[in-house]
Amino acid sequence: MIPKQLREELLDHVASAVTPREAAVEVMRALQAFYGWLTDEAVDEAAEILSLSPLQVEELATFYEMIYRRPVGKRVIHLCDSISCWSAGAESMMAYLRKSLGIDEGGTTENGIFTLVPCACLGNCGEGPTMLIGETLYGSLTPERLDQILEEEREGVRCLDN
Ligand code: FES
Structure with missing residues (x-):
């Protein structure tokens, strides 16, 4: 309650x-x-x-796709798969995230930190590929930037846990 x-x-x-x-x-x-x-x-x-x-x-x-009716990780990655982001390379960013997190779309990492889900347009079409984690919007994604963001998000979770 x-x-x-x-x-x-x-x-x-x-x-x-x-x-x-x-x-x-x-x-x-x-x-x-x-x-x-x-x-x-x-x-x-x-x-x-x-x-x-x-x-x-x-x-x-x-x-509402941001409301979760099943358990999710502490950080839910919403990667936009609408047309502008798709044409800017969202598909390869999704593949990169799947591989580096070791999960499929809809899955949650074993350590319970990340859940990965595709989503509709996040309103940041000019800076695709775009994803949203919590309240933070990340644009112009590249594999290098994804590595950096994931590490920052992991660190954020570690700080909250300690
Ligand atoms: S198409 Fe991805 S933010 Fe609009």
Whole structure:
């Protein structure tokens, strides 16, 4: 169960929204940040906070690709595979990530740090290939840059764990 203070903040947020659905993404993201992914318990809590049914929350959750209904790594890599990034070499960046992380698309590394997923346009089409990790957008990707970013993200996880 989420802390009382977070629950109250989310209820305030829902109260200030025009409709509960408008606040749904924010509520689901907050619960996901707390649990690591949108667990069944989180769906029930989101439903209660939003005054929606769990099924309605479930439908919304499956619509948004940044909401995870299964366990994911501490860092989820969303690599854009839409047209501009694809033509800038996203496919070879995906192949490089698969190889260097030792996972397929949708997979999570054994150490639980990274999950790799393709995604639709991230709005950074002029600087493809582009990926998003957490709130950080990375453009103009190359294998060298990927190595550097992965190491920085690993370091970030290590710092949080210690
Ligand atoms: S096509 Fe990749 S960011 Fe738009």
